[in-house]
Each structure stands twice: as structure tokens, then as C-alpha cells.
Amino acid sequence: MTTLTTSHDQALLTAPHWGDPVATLRGVTKIYYKPDGSVLVEALGGVDLDIPQGQYLAIMGASGSGKSTLMNLLGCLDRPTAGTYALQGQPVAELDDESLSHMRGRKIGFIFQAFNLISQLTIEENVETPLLYQGISRTARRKRAIEALELVGLGDRLGHRPSQLSGGQQQRAAIARALAAEPVILMADEPTGNLDSATGEAILKLFDDLHAKGMTIIMVTHDDSVAQRCERVLWMRDGLIESDVIHRHKTPGGSG
Ligand code: ADP
Numbered sequence: 001m002t003t004l005t006t007s008h009d010q011a012l013l014t015a016p017h018w019g020d021p022v023a024t025l026r027g028v029t030k031i032y033y034k035p036d037g038s039v040l041v042e043a044l045g046g047v048d049l050d051i052p053q054g055q056y057l058a059i060m061g062a063s064g065s066g067k068s069t070l071m072n073l074l075g076c077l078d079r080p081t082a083g084t085y086a087l088q089g090q091p092v093a094e095l096d097d098e099s100l101s102h103m104r105g106r107k108i109g110f111i112f113q114a115f116n117l118i119s120q121l122t123i124e125e126n127v128e129t130p131l132l133y134q135g136i137s138r139t140a141r142r143k144r145a146i147e148a149l150e151l152v153g154l155g156d157r158l159g160h161r162p163s164q165l166s167g168g169q170q171q172r173a174a175i176a177r178a179l180a181a182e183p184v185i186l187m188a189d190e191p192t193g194n195l196d197s198a199t200g201e202a203i204l205k206l207f208d209d210l211h212a213k214g215m216t217i218i219m220v221t222h223d224d225s226v227a228q229r230c231e232r233v234l235w236m237r238d239g240l241i242e243s244d245v246i247h248r249h250k251t252p253g254g255s256g
């Protein structure tokens with residue numbers, strides 16, 4: 001690991017395994033084809049990318065530049081047309097659908113602009129349910145769900161239904177659901193897009209805290225002030241990374 005000298009980097013140094021590669025893309029392309037087999041669009045044109053453990057990364061770029069396509073690949077929702085993707089050293093590109101979805105369930109936590117909570121379930125059940133598919137026991141599921149909800153400040157709302165919570169609380173519940181799976185990467189697509197600015201700020205503060213604890217976070221955002229809180233900002237353009245800026249001495253917690 002590189003020697004870091006400023007006090008700003010202390011939290012990064014203490015984070016677990018900080019700097020080990022978590023995601024490695026080489027020559028990744030994604031082509032969407034027309035029904036007749038001809039090329040409709042080359043959504044990614046050969047992306048090389050290394051994401052170290054513990055990094056807080058923003059992906060920006062105009063509409064149609066390939067942000068969602070890149071997120072979908074990183075999040076194991078889709079496979080590249082060509083090139084390689086290793087997630088914690090495990091090759092993803094060749095996995096069949098079942099293995100891909102298993103990998104996704106074990107390693108990726110998703111947070112969307114729409115909270116996607118199930119309205120008939122309590123908050124605790126919403127957080128617990130995805131863990132069913134990981135073969136985790138009932139007791140352990142419940143324990144993890146409660147811990148995750150306490151972490152996001154909803155420990156006193158376990159029995160509430162989504163409709164009984166504010167937008168900010170619902171997004172916290174969605175974050176708890178993502179965290180309960182103990183993911184390797186937390187992926188957020190415009191996580192504050194449906195929130196007013198004060199509530200959005202509280203959610204971003206939560207991301208800062210998670211980053212300070214060593215979580216790897218990848219976030220798509222259109223908001224420059226949101227991206228500036230991240231350690232690294234990728235700009236996509238026409239399916240390629242146009243710029244890749246690392247704020248070297250960014251403090252987890254945002255005060256630097
Ligand atoms: P962004 O998220 O930056 O707006 P996308 O990754 O969604 O960009 O899209 C990149 C390009 O790929 C665009 O030209 C888009 O129209 C195209 N595209 C995305 N998804 C599909 C799809 N499922 N089928 C065909 N073309 C797609």
C-alpha cells in the first residue's frame with residue numbers, strides 16, 4: 001500500500017483492507033444489437049477501470065453516455081459483450097445467469113432513486129427478506145436486519161410499514177436492506193434524486209459515515225456538489241471514461 005502522510009488519510013488507513021482491488025475491468029465493451037443481429041449501439045467502447053477496496057466513487061456524464069450500462073455490469077446485473085471483469089478476483093464475464101445472480105446477491109448492495117420497498121411488509125421484513133435467498137437462518141436474518149436498521153438510525157421503526165415513514169426514512173431503510181447482505185460494493189443510482197435537499201444531505205452524511213467505516217461505494221449522480229464529496233469522479237462520454245479525477249486527500253466524513 002502507498003504510504004499516506006496527511007492526517008486526513010487516517011480513517012482510510014484504518015479501514016479494513018483498504019486499497020486492495022475490489023473491481024477490475026479490462027477492455028470492457030457492451031454492445032446492444034438489433035433483432036437482425038446488426039449493432040444498435042456500442043454503449044461501452046472498451047473500459048479499463050480499477051476500483052480499490054474502500055473507495056468512494058462518483059460516476060457522472062451526460063444522458064446516454066453509458067453510466068447505467070457501466071453500473072449494471074459492475075453490479076452483476078449484466079455481462080460485458082467482450083473484455084473481463086473481476087470482482088474480488090473472481091471472473092464475472094463468463095458466469096451463467098444463476099451464478100451471476102448469486103454473485104450479485106452476495107456481493108452487491110443496490111440503492112435506487114425509488115426506494116423499492118415492499119409496502120405490505122414492515123421495515124424489518126423488507127430488510128430481512130433478501131437474506132432468505134442466501135441461506136441465512138431466521139435468527140441470523142433478524143439480527144442482521146436489526147443491526148442494519150440501527151446503523152441507519154431506524155432501530156425504533158422496525159414494525160413500521162414504508163407508508164408510515166418519510167422519504168428520507170424510506171431511503172434509510174433501503175440502505176439498511178442493501179447493507180444487511182454485507183455487500184462488497186454499495187451501488188447507488190441517484191440516491192438523493194427523490195429527496196429534498198436537507199433530507200438528501202442527511203443521506204449523503206450516512207454515505208460519508210459508511211465510507212469512513214471502509215465501505216466501497218459507487219454512485220451515479222448528476223449533481224456536482226454530490227460528486228465533490230467522493231474521493232474519485234469518473235466522467236463518462238460516448239461509452240468511454242473521459243476523465244478520472246482522484247481527490248487524493250479527501251477526508252472520509254467530508255470535512256477535508
Ligand atoms: P446513461 O445511464 O449514461 O444515460 P446508458 O448506459 O443508459 O446511459 O445508455 C448508453 C447507451 O446505450 C445509450 O445510447 C442508450 O440508448 C443505449 N442503451 C442502453 N440500454 C439499452 C438497451 N437495453 N437496449 C438498447 N440500447 C440501450
Ligand code: MG
Nearest residue numbers: 064067068069
Ligand atoms: Mg442512466
